[in-house]
Amino acid sequence: MSGHFAAFSFVDRITAYAPGQHAHGVFDVPKTIAAFPSCFVAEAVGQLAAWVAMAHVGFRVRPVAALAVETRFLQDVIPGSALELAVALDSCDDAAVAYSGHACVNGSTVIELQDCLGPMLDIEQFDAPEVMRDRFELLCGAGATPGRFQGVATTQLVVTAEAPGQSLRATLRVPNEAPFFADHFPRRPVYPATLLLDRQIELALRLAGAASDWHAGESIALVRMTNVKMRAFIEPGDELELAADMAPPIGETATIALSARTGKRQVATAQVEIERRQDR
Amino acid sequence: MQPTITKEEIMQVYPKVAATMADALGCDVEDIVLDVSLIEGLDAESIDFLDMVFRLERAFKIKIPRGKIIDNARGDLTEAEFEQKGVLTPVGLAQLKAYLSEVPAERFREPMKVADIARLFTPETFCKLVIMAQRETKTA
Numbered sequence: 001m002s003g004h005f006a007a008f009s010f011v012d013r014i015t016a017y018a019p020g021q022h023a024h025g026v027f028d029v030p031k032t033i034a035a036f037p038s039c040f041v042a043e044a045v046g047q048l049a050a051w052v053a054m055a056h057v058g059f060r061v062r063p064v065a066a067l068a069v070e071t072r073f074l075q076d077v078i079p080g081s082a083l084e085l086a087v088a089l090d091s092c093d094d095a096a097v098a099y100s101g102h103a104c105v106n107g108s109t110v111i112e113l114q115d116c117l118g119p120m121l122d123i124e125q126f127d128a129p130e131v132m133r134d135r136f137e138l139l140c141g142a143g144a145t146p147g148r149f150q151g152v153a154t155t156q157l158v159v160t161a162e163a164p165g166q167s168l169r170a171t172l173r174v175p176n177e178a179p180f181f182a183d184h185f186p187r188r189p190v191y192p193a194t195l196l197l198d199r200q201i202e203l204a205l206r207l208a209g210a211a212s213d214w215h216a217g218e219s220i221a222l223v224r225m226t227n228v229k230m231r232a233f234i235e236p237g238d239e240l241e242l243a244a245d246m247a248p249p250i251g252e253t254a255t256i257a258l259s260a261r262t263g264k265r266q267v268a269t270a271q272v273e274i275e276r277r278q279d280r
Numbered sequence: 281m282q283p284t285i286t287k288e289e290i291m292q293v294y295p296k297v298a299a300t301m302a303d304a305l306g307c308d309v310e311d312i313v314l315d316v317s318l319i320e321g322l323d324a325e326s327i328d329f330l331d332m333v334f335r336l337e338r339a340f341k342i343k344i345p346r347g348k349i350i351d352n353a354r355g356d357l358t359e360a361e362f363e364q365k366g367v368l369t370p371v372g373l374a375q376l377k378a379y380l381s382e383v384p385a386e387r388f389r390e391p392m393k394v395a396d397i398a399r400l401f402t403p404e405t406f407c408k409l410v411i412m413a414q415r416e417t418k419t420a
């Protein structure tokens with residue numbers, strides 16, 4: 001089976017749509033997968049925005065992940081959940097799309113994205129425009145067959161240096177081949193930014209978890225990610241050097257600066273906030 | 281004819297522009313001096329320019345269409361008067377120098393490619409961009 005529109009696609013149906021303005025959509029998280037990380041929920045919101053943006057510009061260009069000023073993580077999503085997605089476009093033209101959005105499960109918001117911006121690039125680099133147009137019509141009509149997504153094998157981090165509660169360094173080797181490359185994107189495989197962010201979040205949680213004098217055995221949870229900036233595409237086979245640096249926690253919250261480099265080139269930066277919680 | 285922007289107007293918006301640019305570039309606000317080259321001095325890339333414009337729009341509640349700096353620099357020249365095949369005409373270069381009056385003359389190349397104009401940008405360029413957008417918002 002081709003992985004296109006399956007291996008890394010998180011919109012099953014667009015249920016309401018105002019061209020160039022806003023949309024609602026749904027995605028059924030398959031029960032059969034092991035987990036559905038919060039970054040995939042953010043990806044689902046971003047993909048809905050991408051569909052609205054591409055349709056608005058006649059599928060000449062498509063947005064790619066670049067900037068997200070703020071993402072708030074409110075609840076985890078478990079396999080078997082029905083995601084309700086919503087996006088509102090602030091602006092959209094051939095140069096960039098700016099949007100905000102959120103996702104709910106059973107009416108409760110699980111994630112909120114504020115002030116995201118994706119530069120628009122020639123769609124021909126990534127996919128066949130007519131295929132994307134047909135897919136959009138399907139999503140706006142009967143919808144795609146649910147259950148296509150089979151999960152993503154975790155790319156393991158290798159920790160290379162550690163100062164507990166202060167900093168962590170790790171390498172991440174992007175696989176040369178993976179099912180998601182058939183979907184992201186068929187004509188130009190790119191390691192999804194949200195997969196990188198998922199790995200960086202794991203690194204941040206490991207770093208905060210090691211700050212035992214701060215959380216004193218209480219559970220910790222990711223609550224907010226800010227200033228995500230993707231500077232370059234990550235290619236299959238790239239080796240990334242990840243860095244996580246934790247500022248001294250203030251009260252319940254620890255802030256961690258994240259970055260990823262390939263060689264000398266910085267490819268991504270972000271900040272996360274992690275809270276210690278007695279009730280989790 | 282380029283519209284006049286006074287130093288006082290620039291200094292009025294500069295603190296907020298500098299803070300916004302520092303957030304976008306992930307540097308200290310002290311690094312955002314008025315005449316530093318954003319590309320050569322602060323390692324800004326194209327995504328940073330997009331980020332800065334995006335943040336300035338929100339910070340000042342203005343709209344800045346993409347490519348607005350070059351549009352502003354072009355002023356009332358037609359595209360053909362301003363550039364030919366991606367290279368500025370002599371009239372276009374003179375117009376650009378007038379608009380980017382804060383940039384030392386030796387930093388302008390001759391011939392000058394349109395693609396290289398961004399190498400000239402400084403925080404002051406963005407202050408002017410904000411002021412022009414504010415004026416357009418007021419007259420809209």
